[in-house]
Amino acid sequence: AQSVTQPDIHITVSEGASLELRCNYSYGATPYLFWYVQSPGQGLQLLLKYFSGDTLVQGIKGFEAEFKRSQSSFNLRKPSVHWSDAAEYFCAATYSGGGADGLTFGKGTHLIIQP
Amino acid sequence: NAGVTQTPKFRVLKTGQSMTLLCAQDMNHEYMYWYRQDPGMGLRLIHYSVGEGTTAKGEVPDGYNVSRLKKQNFLLGLESAAPSQTSVYFCASRGTAKGNTIYFGEGSWLTVV
Numbered sequence: 001a002q003s004v005t006q007p008d009i010h011i012t013v014s015e016g017a018s019l020e021l022r023c024n025y026s027y028g029a030t031p032y033l034f035w036y037v038q039s040p041g042q043g044l045q046l047l048l049k050y051f052s053g054d055t056l057v058q059g060i061k062g063f064e065a066e067f068k069r070s071q072s073s074f075n076l077r078k079p080s081v082h083w084s085d086a087a088e089y090f091c092a093a094t095y096s097g098g099g100a101d102g103l104t105f106g107k108g109t110h111l112i113i114q115p
Numbered sequence: 116n117a118g119v120t121q122t123p124k125f126r127v128l129k130t131g132q133s134m135t136l137l138c139a140q141d142m143n144h145e146y147m148y149w150y151r152q153d154p155g156m157g158l159r160l161i162h163y164s165v166g167e168g169t170t171a172k173g174e175v176p177d178g179y180n181v182s183r184l185k186k187q188n189f190l191l192g193l194e195s196a197a198p199s200q201t202s203v204y205f206c207a208s209r210g211t212a213k214g215n216t217i218y219f220g221e222g223s224w225l226t227v228v
Contacts (some may be wrong), residue, residue: 043221076123
């Protein structure tokens with residue numbers, strides 16, 4: 001079965017420090033991959049997506065993610081976090097072969113920023 | 116430029132009551148989806164639709180019904196609400212081309228007491 005795994009439920013990072021959120025996927029073929037962010041009481045905002053090509057993807061708010069086929073991973077990174085980055089982060093995937101498949105989401109990583 | 120609009124945004128129901136959540140999209144998308152979000156569970160697909168007049172079950176369909184009578188609208192119904200259906204519900208839509216972005220609504224917070 002298709003699945004997306006975010007191994008870290010919570011991560012605490014000091015403001016100004018670097019960040020890496022992990023995401024692993026299990027699909028029959030390389031899926032399309034996404035990272036979303038959700039602030040408390042808000043909806044989902046798309047940070048970035050990977051379909052094909054360059055394995056390092058740039059997104060909004062200074063985030064980037066690297067696709068590694070050999071590790072079935074799509075980790076999200078940011079060189080220096082800001083207090084406003086505190087939120088819930090979701091990795092998601094969908095079948096790349098076309099069709100109406102919706103997104104399969106990981107369970108989320110809650111990011112806490114320490115002053 | 117509304118995108119995906121969900122109504123209502125907040126609702127409190129008593130156990131056994133029924134209600135309908137409405138999702139409307141103005142992007143002429145064929146595919147529409149209903150997800151629920153629960154703490155520690157991420158978002159899980161309830162039902163989806165590949166076009167007007169069609170619906171299909173997702174990962175967690177029990178206790179919900181859906182209808183897609185018009186292309187732009189996708190309704191999610193709870194016939195007899197249960198406390199286990201307390202959740203945040205998200206509607207989404209996308210076009211049919213491969214790789215099209217999925218657009219999400221703002222969410223509907225439902226509490227069943």
